[in-house]
Amino acid sequence: MVITDLGVFKPAAGSQELTLVARYENVSVDKIREATGWPLTVADTIDIVATPTADELRVFATCIREPKSRTQVMHID
Numbered sequence: 001m002v003i004t005d006l007g008v009f010k011p012a013a014g015s016q017e018l019t020l021v022a023r024y025e026n027v028s029v030d031k032i033r034e035a036t037g038w039p040l041t042v043a044d045t046i047d048i049v050a051t052p053t054a055d056e057l058r059v060f061a062t063c064i065r066e067p068k069s070r071t072q073v074m075h076i077d
Contacts, residue, residue, distance in 0.1 A: 005057070006032045008049070012041065022047035 002009040008022035019041045020032060025048050033040045052060065 003060075005052075005060075006035060008047075010043075017041060019043050020046060022049050024049060024051045026051050
């Protein structure tokens with residue numbers, strides 16, 4: 001599974017091509033298509049999930065910048 005700032009993708013069985021399976025409530029599929037660098041495959045049913053909070057985005061950004069600190073960041077209060 002790949003979680004981005006626009007939505008959630010899962011690899012398709014067999015091909016490992018990423019398929020959009022969920023989008024944030026304030027992001028359209030068209031916007032995700034525009035931001036994707038390949039012809040986007042979209043699941044038949046797409047879940048709509050709550051937009052990440054500021055704290056969740058901070059943790060996400062920290063995990064990308066500093067992968068070794070991921071465990072420490074995930075356990076903050």
